[in-house]
Amino acid sequence: MLKKKNVLLTGATSGIGIETAKLLISEGAKIIGIGSSKKSCANAYKKLEGLKGSITFIECDLSDQDSIHNLTGLINEQFTSLDCLINNAGAIYLKFHKDKIGIEKTFSVNYLGHYLLTRLLLPNLMNAPKSIIVNVTSVAYKNGSLNLDELRSPNITAKDAYTRSKLAQVLFTQTLAKKLNGSTVSVNCLHPGLIGTNLLSKNGLIGSILTAAHKIVGRSAKHGAGKRNV
Numbered sequence: 001m002l003k004k005k006n007v008l009l010t011g012a013t014s015g016i017g018i019e020t021a022k023l024l025i026s027e028g029a030k031i032i033g034i035g036s037s038k039k040s041c042a043n044a045y046k047k048l049e050g051l052k053g054s055i056t057f058i059e060c061d062l063s064d065q066d067s068i069h070n071l072t073g074l075i076n077e078q079f080t081s082l083d084c085l086i087n088n089a090g091a092i093y094l095k096f097h098k099d100k101i102g103i104e105k106t107f108s109v110n111y112l113g114h115y116l117l118t119r120l121l122l123p124n125l126m127n128a129p130k131s132i133i134v135n136v137t138s139v140a141y142k143n144g145s146l147n148l149d150e151l152r153s154p155n156i157t158a159k160d161a162y163t164r165s166k167l168a169q170v171l172f173t174q175t176l177a178k179k180l181n182g183s184t185v186s187v188n189c190l191h192p193g194l195i196g197t198n199l200l201s202k203n204g205l206i207g208s209i210l211t212a213a214h215k216i217v218g219r220s221a222k223h224g225a226g227k228r229n230v
Contacts, residue, residue, distance in 0.1 A: 001027070010114065038059050081127035126183065146168060
C-alpha cells in the first residue's frame with residue numbers, strides 16, 4: 001500500500017524517526033528524511049544505505065522559519081505531490097533558549113516549526129489522490145496550558161514549555177482535521193504508548209501509515225494485554 005508513496009518525515013535521523021524510516025522503506029515508500037544538521041543526516045544515511053529503497057535526507061532547522069521556507073522550496077522543485085507528512089521531530093530544552101524571533105525554542109521546534117511546514121506543504125498533499133498528516137505528540141499535552149504571554153519568558157520551566165507545545169500540536173491537529181474534513185487529506189495525531197498491532201493495516205494508505213507508526217512507537221499487543229497502565 002505504501003509502494004512508491006512520497007513520505008516526508010521530520011526527525012528522521014535518530015530514535016523513533018530512523019526506525020520509522022526503516023519500516024517505511026521496507027514497505028516501498030520514497031522517504032524524504034529531515035534532520036537538524038548535515039552531520040546527523042550523513043550519519044543516518046550511512047545507517048540506512050544498505051537497505052533496498054529510496055531515501056533522501058535534507059537538513060532543516062525547525063526553529064528557523066527561513067530554513068523551513070528553504071526546505072519547502074526544495075520539496076516543491078522535486079515533488080509535485082506528497083502522500084504523507086509525518087511531523088515527528090521533537091525537542092525539549094532544559095534551559096531557556098529562544099529562536100530567531102525570540103520564541104522559546106521547545107515550543108518553536110515542536111509546534112511552530114511543524115505548523116509552518118504543514119501549511120506550506122498543504123498544496124503538495126492536496127495534489128495526491130489521498131494523503132495523510134500524522135503529528136507525533138504526547139499524552140503530556142493533558143498537563144499543558146496555552147499561556148501565550150510566556151512564550152518569550154525566560155522564566156518558563158522545561159516541563160511547561162514541553163507540555164504547552166504538545167497541547168498546541170493536539171489543538172492544531174483537531175482544527176486542521178475539521179477544516180480539511182471532506183477533502184483528500186486526513187489529519188491525525190498519536191502519542192508513544194499505543195499498542196502495536198495490525199488492526200489498522202487494511203484501511204488503505206491511512207491504515208498502513210498508522211500501523212507503521214504503531215509498530216514503532218507502541219508497546220507489543222502481548223504487553224498491552226498483560227498489564228494495565230495506572
